[in-house]
Amino acid sequence: MDTLFVSKRIFVDGELIEGGILVSDQGKITDILTRAGEVNSWIYQNGSGEIVDYGDLIIMPGLVDSHVHINDPGRSDWEGFATATKAAAAGGFTTIADMPLNSIPPTTTVENLRAKTSVAHGKVYVDVAFWGGLIPGNASDLLPLVQNGVIGFKCFLCPSGVPEFPHVNEDQVEEALKILEGTDSLLAFHAELECGSNGISIMEDNPKKYSTYLQSKPSIMEVKAIDIVTRLSAKYNVRTHIVHLSSADALPMIKEARANGARLTLETCHHYLTLSAEEVPDAHTEFKCSPPIRSAENRRKLWEALQTRDIDMVVSDHSPSTPGLKLLTYGKSRGDFMRAWGGISSVQFGLSLFWTHCQSQNLNLADLHRLLCQEPAKLLGIDGRKGRIAVGYDADFCVWDPDETFNITSDIIQFQNKANPYMGKLVRGKVHATILRGVTAFQDGEQFTNPMGKLILKKTIKRAVQFH
Numbered sequence: 001m002d003t004l005f006v007s008k009r010i011f012v013d014g015e016l017i018e019g020g021i022l023v024s025d026q027g028k029i030t031d032i033l034t035r036a037g038e039v040n041s042w043i044y045q046n047g048s049g050e051i052v053d054y055g056d057l058i059i060m061p062g063l064v065d066s067h068v069h070i071n072d073p074g075r076s077d078w079e080g081f082a083t084a085t086k087a088a089a090a091g092g093f094t095t096i097a098d099m100p101l102n103s104i105p106p107t108t109t110v111e112n113l114r115a116k117t118s119v120a121h122g123k124v125y126v127d128v129a130f131w132g133g134l135i136p137g138n139a140s141d142l143l144p145l146v147q148n149g150v151i152g153f154k155c156f157l158c159p160s161g162v163p164e165f166p167h168v169n170e171d172q173v174e175e176a177l178k179i180l181e182g183t184d185s186l187l188a189f190h191a192e193l194e195c196g197s198n199g200i201s202i203m204e205d206n207p208k209k210y211s212t213y214l215q216s217k218p219s220i221m222e223v224k225a226i227d228i229v230t231r232l233s234a235k236y237n238v239r240t241h242i243v244h245l246s247s248a249d250a251l252p253m254i255k256e257a258r259a260n261g262a263r264l265t266l267e268t269c270h271h272y273l274t275l276s277a278e279e280v281p282d283a284h285t286e287f288k289c290s291p292p293i294r295s296a297e298n299r300r301k302l303w304e305a306l307q308t309r310d311i312d313m314v315v316s317d318h319s320p321s322t323p324g325l326k327l328l329t330y331g332k333s334r335g336d337f338m339r340a341w342g343g344i345s346s347v348q349f350g351l352s353l354f355w356t357h358c359q360s361q362n363l364n365l366a367d368l369h370r371l372l373c374q375e376p377a378k379l380l381g382i383d384g385r386k387g388r389i390a391v392g393y394d395a396d397f398c399v400w401d402p403d404e405t406f407n408i409t410s411d412i413i414q415f416q417n418k419a420n421p422y423m424g425k426l427v428r429g430k431v432h433a434t435i436l437r438g439v440t441a442f443q444d445g446e447q448f449t450n451p452m453g454k455l456i457l458k459k460t461i462k463r464a465v466q467f468h
Helices: 036-045 081-090 110-120 139-147 170-180 210-216 219-235 248-259 270-274 296-307 350-361 365-380
Strands: 003-012 015-023 029-033 050-053 058-061 063-068 093-098 127-130 153-156 186-190 239-242 264-269 313-315 397-407 426-436 439-443
Touching: 003 029, 003 036, 015 036, 029 036, 058 365, 063 081, 063 264, 063 313, 063 350, 063 365, 081 093, 081 426, 081 439, 093 365, 093 397, 093 426, 110 127, 110 139, 139 170, 153 170, 170 186, 170 219, 219 239, 219 248, 219 264, 248 264, 248 296, 264 270, 264 296, 264 365, 270 296, 270 313, 270 350, 296 350, 313 350, 313 365, 350 365, 350 397, 350 426
Parallel strands: 003 050, 003 058, 063 093, 093 127, 153 186, 186 239, 239 264, 264 313
Antiparallel strands: 003 015, 015 029, 058 397, 397 426, 426 439
């Protein structure tokens, strides 16, 4: 029998309505009731049916984060599937995509993909999709990985920080694009390119000062890498994507490439929109990420690009590690930005971090839905069943109060290593419940029940017919 979810504020096709959502036992939306008479009629006719009334809370589609590092197997002390997906559920996210590196083995072969999915099975509290990885020497693995369900591939144009995931050069990228052309897959880029001047003038600077680290990662590194991406995107009919854009200096060339027909999308991250270099304290390596957090003026330009739709989506790039690797523990190297692991954990707080600043940046609920839900779902190729409240879609909902504020404190954090740059921060927009295929995955103030998430493996490949 259907379950009826009721609220005075349901986000449907860009606007809030008062009504109800009917959900089948299979977790699909079967109808949307938009008038009080329809709701009352259903209740009268289905006295034994379950009714979940959320009052004034907003019911919107479950959020989608296309950029999460789970690190399991091999580095589960950094993050595991259970803790990462609990954190996602607590933040209103019903689907996340796991990046191919920082686990051992990385997701660069079908065998490695199976190792990862076997560890994830039965442990996920939300749905999880998987990125494959492009590294030197695995070109022959790309199509088999597509056929076995990865949603796309990620590569680095600079060293990744882990030896098992080396970076690729332009020739290797071009080889991959030739292989992927005609499929429905995509290639995503960590777009930084090491320049000859990097590090030369900073070797004697204080490594515990944030300015030293920022100087070692100038904007030109992103600009030069994105120049390669835009040139190759124009050359091949393959979806391409730039992950975690930090530097607004690269936006004009991206805009030009897209205007000329490149199938290129891009994301930025909550830390680039929330934080600025001017406010990063020295020796506080919980603020370190790569590319780095840049100036307040750069941040202003990123928000402006969201307003003009020149940036497609906002993601967490949830990239945890242990306190020891972040050099947060006591010792001579504590607070050394040049040696600490770069990565920020925030999958649980993306909605609240973003919504806190939306009003001042002239963005509304429809913009939030587009940037944190609709466009990431489209990137992952799941927008035909996730990302909307519509008949036939998965009944994945984020139930939240847009006006309620709370402080980010360690006792509410679900991800494994709790260090993050937002500790104590007051944010607006609190998630009260997360619904996955019609069943509660998270309820504020209650313990998690059994994991109900599924692994998303597309296992399809489309090739265009070519005539010779």
